[in-house]
Amino acid sequence: MSTSILPILPPHAGGQAPLRSGNGDAQPTIHIIHENDAWVVPLRAELDARGLPYKEWFIDELAIDLEAAPPEGVFYNRMSASSHTRDHRHAWEATRGLMAWLEAHGRRVINNRRATGLEVSKIEQTIALKQYGLLVPRSMAATGIDALRDAAAKWDGPFILKPNRGGKGTGVRLIRNTHELEAVIAEFGDYTLDGTVILQEYIRPADGRVLRLEFVGGEHVYTVSIDAGGGFELCPADGCQIGNAYCPADGRAQFEVLEDHKPEQLKQCLAFLKASGMEVAAMEAAPDAEGNLKFYDVNINTNYNAAAEARAEVKRTGMGAIADFLGRELQSVQAAAARAQRIAS
Ligand SMILES: Nc1ncnc2c1ncn2[C@@H]1O[C@H](COP(=O)(O)OP(=O)(O)O)[C@@H](O)[C@H]1O
Ligand SMILES: [Mg+2]
Structure with a gap:
């Protein structure tokens, strides 16, 4: 059979032969779908430590033979909303098609x-979060410059402006006057990928810190408290850190793992994640003046801060939790494949 799929692979492919054909991949394995090599490094270490088989699907350009079946295994999608900022303009679009193909063939x-x-639409995230009973900042969506000017004119006071498709805090601004708004409008074509922005109530966190709730496989792993004083680009990945991540102002680290934190809204968060198909995800929220958590961002491509995990001496690291989860899911797929084989023979 001809080659069914030819993803462009990074140099490191988990010690496995490059994935070339859906036909030659009868043994179920873990497939990691991503577009940023640096963010996969800590996951590789955890998978290697457990001896789990895996392959990487680095997605930028992608060819799929739609007549062919995908390989067997567990597919873990880490596609990032900010992929376009790393010169992978259509990685997300390619992943969407890939997901449809995998799901049509009943893959895990x-x-x-x-x-x-949901990863690329703050509008849809906000709507879905509300549906599951979570509080969100008051928000307005605007597509196009005239609609943005219109919405801003109706807004009373300063607001947060952010691209509908976010990522790493890129483009998140506090808009206090027309001058600041017009500065964004002047570069609107580069500011937003889908022509759409969100105007949002500015939640000034009572203690200057926001929360990032980390979830893996339907479980809350831990919460990270993040100092939000240094701007809006708050990616926790080790690769995103510049210099020392300690905040000299109050002696607290910029990223602090709260291992025993149990959010009051845990039930709603888990229900939202389940309905959204988000099994490995981070939910971001800020406490308002009354102490109510308001949720403003959800990420399926989540990263962990190794230094913060080490300082907190966590019982399980984020990437460790993912590797364990992937191992369990692979076992289920392998057991199902073995059952199917027994029935067939
Ligand atoms: N409504 C808001 N009020 C206050 N701060 C906000 C608000 N929305 C975002 N932020 C700040 O900006 C950062 C980036 O915004 P976010 O919505 O998470 O965008 P991205 O998807 O790019 O990560 C957040 O981590 C938070 O510190
Ligand atoms: Mg965010």
């Missing part, structure tokens, strides 16, 4: 097509 997909859609 972690962070599925619905999750992929």
